[in-house]
Amino acid sequence: xxxxxxxxxxxxxxxxRPVNLDIGSISLPITSYVSILHRVSGVILFFAVxxxxxxxxxxxxxxxxxESVKAMFANPVCQVIVWGSLAALxxxxxxGVRHLIMDFGVGEDSFESGRNSARLALGVxxxxxxLVTGWIFLW
Amino acid sequence: MVTTVTSLGRSGLSDWLIQRVSAFVMxxxxxxxxxxxxxxxxxxxxQWAQLNQALPMRMFSLLTILSIAAHAWxxxxxxxxxxxxxxxxxxxxxxxxxxxxxxMIAITLLYVIWAIDILWGIQVNG
Ligand code: HEM
Ligand code: HEM
Numbered sequence: 001x002x003x004x005x006x007x008x009x010x011x012x013x014x015x016x017r018p019v020n021l022d023i024g025s026i027s028l029p030i031t032s033y034v035s036i037l038h039r040v041s042g043v044i045l046f047f048a049v050x051x052x053x054x055x056x057x058x059x060x061x062x063x064x065x066x067e068s069v070k071a072m073f074a075n076p077v078c079q080v081i082v083w084g085s086l087a088a089l090x091x092x093x094x095x096g097v098r099h100l101i102m103d104f105g106v107g108e109d110s111f112e113s114g115r116n117s118a119r120l121a122l123g124v125x126x127x128x129x130x131l132v133t134g135w136i137f138l139w
Numbered sequence: 140m141v142t143t144v145t146s147l148g149r150s151g152l153s154d155w156l157i158q159r160v161s162a163f164v165m166x167x168x169x170x171x172x173x174x175x176x177x178x179x180x181x182x183x184x185x186q187w188a189q190l191n192q193a194l195p196m197r198m199f200s201l202l203t204i205l206s207i208a209a210h211a212w213x214x215x216x217x218x219x220x221x222x223x224x225x226x227x228x229x230x231x232x233x234x235x236x237x238x239x240x241x242x243m244i245a246i247t248l249l250y251v252i253w254a255i256d257i258l259w260g261i262q263v264n265g
Contacts, residue, residue: 039218042214042215042218043215043218045211046211046214046215046243046246049207049211049250053250053253053254053257056254056257057253057257059184059187060187060188060191060257060260060261066183066184066187067184089169093165093166093169096166097166099162100159100162100163103159
């Protein structure tokens with residue numbers, strides 16, 4: 001059902017089949033942004049897992065390794081990489097929890113409630129990312 | 140059906156459920172770890188190693204990395220099958236997508252092996 005390999009198709013540039021929704025040309029509601037950011041953060045996280053494992057590995061390798069992880073938080077390049085990874089994690093989890101709650105049937109009954117929970121999720125994510133930022137750069 | 144063979148649960152419904160259960164496990168782990176770090180601001184290596192080599196914690200960590208693997212596999216499959224399509228990429232889409240999916244699966248398995256290697260190599264006394 002997902003397979004397109006036995007359908008004969010023209011190369012993409014010559015393909016004149018209509019596209020249902022040209023999302024580049026319309027303005028989207030907040031729910032769309034919350035959703036696409038969840039996807040973007042998920043893809044970032046796929047690679048961020050390597051960062052988390054590297055931190056975990058170093059912190060458990062030896063007392064020196066543990067200290068090196070702490071010292072690493074003073075290096076700006078490392079800070080930015082860890083920050084990006086944790087910010088993606090924070091966003092993905094908050095938007096993911098919203099997703100799970102809606103899967104249980106809460107708040108998915110109307111566009112109003114979906115929009116409100118999208119706003120709430122965005123707000124919580126911003127606070128979480130602010131905490132991560134403070135922890136890495138200010139503390 | 141060359142393409143669905145690369146999905147994890149082979150069906151949308153089981154993939155959907157695995158995606159939720161794994162999200163739940165990862166969230167529990169995250170809350171635990173963040174809570175632990177916040178409550179132990181003066182954390183030492185000895186304490187950290189002690190915590191992570193305890194069997195229940197190893198099991199929790201193992202369960203989490205397996206959840207990450209299943210979740211990432213399913214999630215990346217969704218994204219790849221949405222964008223690496225004939226309409227967006229051209230007639231080679233299926234071949235390109237299979238290459239990306241195999242690469243993604245290989246990275247996922249490496250993550251699992253790496254995590255097991257970390258968890259079963261912890262030395263409390265350095
Ligand atoms: C996903 C990974 C991680 C997250 C989400 C996380 C999050 C946090 C948070 C929220 C705090 C509290 C900050 C504060 O109280 O000011 C903290 C503190 C700390 N974290 Fe992490 N952390 C992570 C990984 C690590 C790792 C791998 C180490 C290993 C050395 C580490 C070492 C510390 C230390 C030493 C503190 C104490 C800060 C203090 O003295 O207040 N963290 N972490
Ligand atoms: C570090 C590990 C993680 C990675 C690599 C990851 C990656 C992904 C990816 C790529 C997707 C697909 C996005 C899409 O199809 O639009 C996804 C979906 C999802 N993620 Fe994660 N994720 C991780 C952790 C989490 C956590 C901790 C939660 C907890 C709430 C979570 C909740 C979800 C949910 C509920 C979905 C399904 C969304 C849908 O059905 O559209 N994820 N994840």
